[in-house]
Amino acid sequence: MSKVAIVTGSAGGLGKGIAERLCSDGFSVVVHDINEQLLNETVNEFKNKGYDVIGVKGDVSKRNDQFNLVKKGVEKFGHLDVFVNNAGIDAVSPFLEITEEQLNKLFSINVNGVVFGTQAAAEQFISQKSKGKIINACSIAGHESYEMLGTYSATKHAVKSFTHSAAKELAKYQITVNAYCPGVAKTKMWDRIDEEMVKYSDDLKPGEAFEKFSSEIALGRYQTPEDVANLVSFLASDDADYITGQAILTDGGLVYR
Numbered sequence: 001m002s003k004v005a006i007v008t009g010s011a012g013g014l015g016k017g018i019a020e021r022l023c024s025d026g027f028s029v030v031v032h033d034i035n036e037q038l039l040n041e042t043v044n045e046f047k048n049k050g051y052d053v054i055g056v057k058g059d060v061s062k063r064n065d066q067f068n069l070v071k072k073g074v075e076k077f078g079h080l081d082v083f084v085n086n087a088g089i090d091a092v093s094p095f096l097e098i099t100e101e102q103l104n105k106l107f108s109i110n111v112n113g114v115v116f117g118t119q120a121a122a123e124q125f126i127s128q129k130s131k132g133k134i135i136n137a138c139s140i141a142g143h144e145s146y147e148m149l150g151t152y153s154a155t156k157h158a159v160k161s162f163t164h165s166a167a168k169e170l171a172k173y174q175i176t177v178n179a180y181c182p183g184v185a186k187t188k189m190w191d192r193i194d195e196e197m198v199k200y201s202d203d204l205k206p207g208e209a210f211e212k213f214s215s216e217i218a219l220g221r222y223q224t225p226e227d228v229a230n231l232v233s234f235l236a237s238d239d240a241d242y243i244t245g246q247a248i249l250t251d252g253g254l255v256y257r
């Protein structure tokens with residue numbers, strides 16, 4: 001019987017890389033996203049590669065969608081082993097321009113989404129009477145608070161905090177809760193961050209905000225989805241059974257904690 005993983009926001013970006021790696025690790029995978037067209041494309045691509053996947057559309061900020069996601073995964077594959085709370089969004093603005101709308105949107109997706117996903121997965125693990133692994137997308141911005149990324153950084157600090165508290169409460173069920181903290185990866189998210197940072201700057205040209213952040217990376221290159229997936233693959237494996245409550249940096253040497 002193959003292991004089963006759900007990865008939220010996995011039609012593109014880092015989530016897609018994580019979902020593909022878990023497929024090649026032998027998992028049956030529920031690919032999930034709010035973007036239905038991209039979701040269908042990714043599911044078809046994975047099926048053509050011979051992976052055992054289904055697609056479920058949903059919005060992580062809606063509690064019912066998160067419980068429906070687990071239900072659909074279990075209806076198809078019979079059980080659940082790993083839930084990756086990957087979906088997240090960005091926002092760029094000076095602190096004095098942070099709006100109520102920005103705060104509500106980012107917290108609702110990046111934080112509420114992680115809480116609801118953790119609750120839905122944990123209920124399933126408890127009812128199965130099995131161990132289970134919950135793996136959350138944090139960031140270097142969950143360890144360091146960046147200028148122009150104040151709201152985003154606050155959401156990732158909240159993800160780290162919920163990773164700690166959920167790990168403490170769920171350990172008695174043999175459920176582990178950990179987080180991966182990527183650095184700077186060239187996904188759609190960084191395309192948007194770069195575009196916004198350039199708008200707010202007098203001297204940055206398109207691409208230069210990304211280059212500026214990347215130039216600080218000790219290992220001398222920006223991150224790929226595969227770099228992130230390497231860590232998530234480990235956290236999803238039995239080799240990580242004794243690790244819980246950790247928010248692990250994978251950033252090529254950028255933030256040192």
Ligand SMILES: NC(=O)c1ccc[n+]([C@@H]2O[C@H](COP(=O)([O-])OP(=O)(O)OC[C@H]3O[C@@H](n4cnc5c(N)ncnc54)[C@H](O)[C@@H]3O)[C@@H](O)[C@H]2O)c1
Nearest residue numbers: 009012013014034059060088137139182184185187188189
């Ligand atoms: N790219 C980076 O450098 C970087 C660094 C650190 C952390 N992260 C984190 O990694 C995660 C993935 O980032 P990414 O760069 O792949 O982003 P991305 O924007 O490239 O992809 C995110 C995916 O999530 C989906 N999504 C967005 N809102 C959703 C919602 N409400 N419900 C369901 N799906 C939704 C999008 O449609 C998209 O497919 C995020 O949590 C992000 O904060 C990214």
Ligand SMILES: CC(=O)[C@H](C)O
Nearest residue numbers: 139140141183184185
């Ligand atoms: C997008 C992200 O989390 C970091 C700041 O690269």
